[in-house]
Amino acid sequence: MLDDPWFYAIAVPTVILIGISKGGVAGGLGMLGVPLLSLRIPPLEAAAVLLPLLIVMDIHGVWEYRRDFDRRNILQMVPGAVVGTVIAAATAHIVTDDQVKLMVGLISVVFTLNAWFSIVGRFVRTRQDKAREQDGLRTGLGGGLFWGAIAGYTSFLAHAGAPPVQVHLLPQRLPTRTYVATTVVFFFFTNAIKVPPYLMLGTLDRSTLLTSLVLAPLAPIGMKIGFWTVKAIPVELFYRISWILVFIIGLKLMLDGLGLRLF
Template sequence: MITDPFFYLCAIPAVLLYGIAKGGFGGNIAILSVPLMSLVMPPQQAATILLPILCTMDLVALRTFRGRWSKPNLRIIIPAALVGTVLAWLSFHWMSDAHIQVMIGLIALSFTLNIWLRRGEPPARGVSRWRGGIWGTIAGFTSFGIHAGGPPINVYLLPQKMEKTLLMGTIAVFFAVVNFSKIPFYIQLGQFDTSNLLTALVLLPLAPIGIRLGFWMLQKTNQELIYQLCYVFLFLTGCKLLYDGGRTLMGW
């Protein structure tokens, strides 16, 4: 088990951020968790420690949002995400985290800038099999290595302007399926060891605390503000990922 105090100084807020996001408040802030833990360990190890915690959070989130999700969307994006997960597993040894960071960063920035610079309020979009298939596959792919599936799936779901609890419940179900589907692939790749699993177990009690805090914040915030926060966090996430990935690729 990891005993370095500096690790827990980074890991505790990282886990709480993920919990708050899964509780429904500003979902894209979760993208900061792996980079935060990466200050003290390799990103892949950080993602491995987080995965059992995320799966536990997913179970709590499913209970919190029980029955409040969009079945038409889930029937499209879940199968697509599973395809993306398999593709990520197959390309695990040649697709670096930096490439994925740059890809997600460009997606997040282009999407939010398009929303903000467009004149007038864009009309709400409906469920789309082809858009859901594309963005669901990308979300499954980018979620595999660094748990960064939030921005792509938000690109698909946010323009639908669903009621806030329905939106967050749909996202909760989506990532519950995606995260549990990653477990056998992580085992096959040899990502889990005793140290990582014991460290995850120590951090596990923070999972329900973060989710309950996020759900409470969701209920106390009006819907328009929730959507605006999602767009802001998506933009900041894009900047962060583009910077981190570009710096690594450039060798800075």
């Protein structure tokens, strides 16, 4: 078990923040966990410490949102996540943390700008066009598989799978609870899929598991805050906040990937 007091000074608020994120408020904040813990321990060790905690949070989240998730999106995206996880496990020894951060950051920033400013005109449409687009996105198996695979890949390497999922789901304008529930259920499966490869690669060991156990009681605290906030925030405000946070987090990851660490 890790015994560095400065690690725990960072880990305690980080786990609570991830819990709030997992509870449904701006899921992208959860991917700050590895960068924050990496201030004191190596990134792969940070990912290993967080994985059991994420699974505990996922179980709480699935129970809370068990009746609300969009089954079609889950059926489309989870098979992609399996493919992405397998590819990530096979290439983990040659892909650097900075390369993953750069890829995730670029995806986040480009698609947020597209949503805001209609760079390719996709979001400048009538309400009827948007409704038809939503139907197309919801039934688009290719899109679900693709973004699920990207999410599985980046999630395996850095617990940074939220932006690809948000890129796929946010344009669909699902009801708030449906959107949150779908992300929660998706990451429940994605994180469970990661356990065998993490064990085979040796990133999950006795030390990291004991550290996770010490931090585990903090997970429900953050999640309760997240559950409450989802019920309190209006839909339009929820999506506005989500896009802003996706952009900020994506920009930070992109700069980190380029070696320009501002904070």
